[in-house]
Structures are given as structure tokens and as C-alpha cells.
Amino acid sequence: MAERTLKTPNIEILWKHQTKNLFGDGVVEGATLVKNSGEEGEEEVKIKIDGFFLAIGHTPNSDIFKDYLETDEVGYIKTIPGTSKTKVQGVFACGDVQDSHYRQAVTAAGSGCMAAIDAERYLSEKNS
Ligand SMILES: Cc1cc2nc3c(=O)[nH]c(=O)nc-3n(C[C@H](O)[C@H](O)[C@H](O)COP(=O)(O)OP(=O)(O)OC[C@H]3O[C@@H](n4cnc5c(N)ncnc54)[C@H](O)[C@@H]3O)c2cc1C
Incomplete structure (x- = not known):
């Protein structure tokens, strides 16, 4: 950019x-x-000027997870491709914090849905 x-x-x-x-x-x-x-x-x-746009950058706010979850060199939380699963069982990541490529509301909402389904399935399998 x-x-x-x-x-x-x-x-x-x-x-x-x-x-x-x-x-x-x-x-x-x-x-x-x-x-x-x-x-x-x-x-x-x-x-x-007649407009003002503030660029806030793209650094993911993932510092608090770094000791527990795998992140890439920028800080995006790594998930198993095609899922929201992280390397820690029962912990799922979605949205901009794990998406270095699209970073859009609609893709974040979609991956949020994936994480909700993955979490629900994890809990049902655990409790069955
Ligand atoms: C200026 C701008 C314009 C954009 N325009 C578009 C657009 O036109 N179309 C589009 O599709 N997308 C657009 N986007 C991108 C879109 O906003 C994001 O992709 C989307 O909001 C990501 O959703 P999210 O839930 O992953 O993260 P966020 O919306 O960033 O939500 C993360 C939430 O977690 C909270 N949080 C962070 N750390 C902690 C913590 N430690 N404890 C508790 N809560 C915490 C934050 O306060 C925040 O509420 C735009 C983004 C920006 C900045």
C-alpha cells in the first residue's frame, strides 16, 4: 500500500x-x-480538507494469546486450514485475528460461524 x-x-x-x-x-x-x-x-x-481517514494498521491484537497459541511472524493466530481449530484442543480462532489475507467483515462473519460450529461440535463430542 x-x-x-x-x-x-x-x-x-x-x-x-x-x-x-x-x-x-x-x-x-x-x-x-x-x-x-x-x-x-x-x-x-x-x-x-473535506474528508479525513485514519489508517490504523493491520497488526493483530493477539499478544495475550502468544504464550498459548501458535501465531505467525506478524501475530496472526494459526488455524488448521479449512477449520477454525488452533493447535490447542477446544480453542478456536476466527475473524481478522487469524486472517492475514481478506480481513473483511463478511469473511470475518463467515469464519465466526465456522468457529461457533467447531466449538459446538467439540463440546457435543466431549460430552457424549
Ligand atoms: C476503517 C475500516 C474500514 C473497513 N471497511 C470494511 C468494509 O467496507 N467492508 C468490509 O467487509 N470490511 C471492512 N473492514 C474490515 C472489518 O471491519 C473487519 O474485517 C471486521 O470488523 C473483523 O471482525 P472481527 O470480529 O474479526 O474483529 P473486530 O471487528 O476487530 O472485533 C474484535 C473485537 O475484539 C475486541 N477485543 C480485542 N482485544 C480484546 C481483549 N483482549 N479482550 C476483549 N476484547 C478484545 C475488540 O475491542 C473488538 O470489539 C474495515 C475495517 C476498517 C478498520
Whole structure:
């Protein structure tokens, strides 16, 4: 994504700028940025915009499971392909935390359904 952004001619990248706040009357009309924050030459800059999108990144929030479940180098929880089963019996993973490829609401919902069925079957087999 970074490379595509750099190659897109109608995107201007404001290096070393941090967003301080947005302003506008009922709608977003501009943003106040801080250039060279904490460095020599720090200054406040106002730019006119009519939309604001925040990129939050794709790092899976799986740190608390790392000691128990297998994760890949980025942190996605590994499941047995075609299932929601992890390497720990009775523990299932679904959604974005185990999907490095699609990361969409509809695929997360589908894999959530798979995990619910896998969990239900695991419990019924265990209790039969
Ligand atoms: C800006 C943006 C736009 C998107 N647009 C689209 C789109 O147009 N179409 C589309 O299909 N998908 C879109 N997606 C992706 C979609 O939102 C995700 O794929 C989907 O929400 C993943 O669902 P999930 O249940 O796996 O994870 P999440 O929706 O992230 O849910 C995880 C939940 O777990 C909670 N949680 C995390 N850690 C803990 C913890 N330790 N204890 C308890 N709770 C915890 C979180 O608070 C959160 O509520 C978009 C995502 C973003 C960020």
C-alpha cells in the first residue's frame, strides 16, 4: 500500500506532520497539523480538507494469546486450514485475528460461524 501511495500522482504526502485536530462548522473543513513535532522548526500548519481517514494498521491484537497459541511472524493466530481449530484442543480462532489475507467483515462473519460450529461440535463430542 505504501508503494502504491507513493506512485499515485494526485496524493501529496506531508512527511513529518502529525494531526493535532480537525475543524469545521458541522462538517470537516480542515485539519491542524504539527510539522517537525518536538524538533527545531516545529510549526503549526492548517490545511483545507473535506474528508479525513485514519489508517490504523493491520497488526493483530493477539499478544495475550502468544504464550498459548501458535501465531505467525506478524501475530496472526494459526488455524488448521479449512477449520477454525488452533493447535490447542477446544480453542478456536476466527475473524481478522487469524486472517492475514481478506480481513473483511463478511469473511470475518463467515469464519465466526465456522468457529461457533467447531466449538459446538467439540463440546457435543466431549460430552457424549
Ligand atoms: C476503517 C475500516 C474500514 C473497513 N471497511 C470494511 C468494509 O467496507 N467492508 C468490509 O467487509 N470490511 C471492512 N473492514 C474490515 C472489518 O471491519 C473487519 O474485517 C471486521 O470488523 C473483523 O471482525 P472481527 O470480529 O474479526 O474483529 P473486530 O471487528 O476487530 O472485533 C474484535 C473485537 O475484539 C475486541 N477485543 C480485542 N482485544 C480484546 C481483549 N483482549 N479482550 C476483549 N476484547 C478484545 C475488540 O475491542 C473488538 O470489539 C474495515 C475495517 C476498517 C478498520
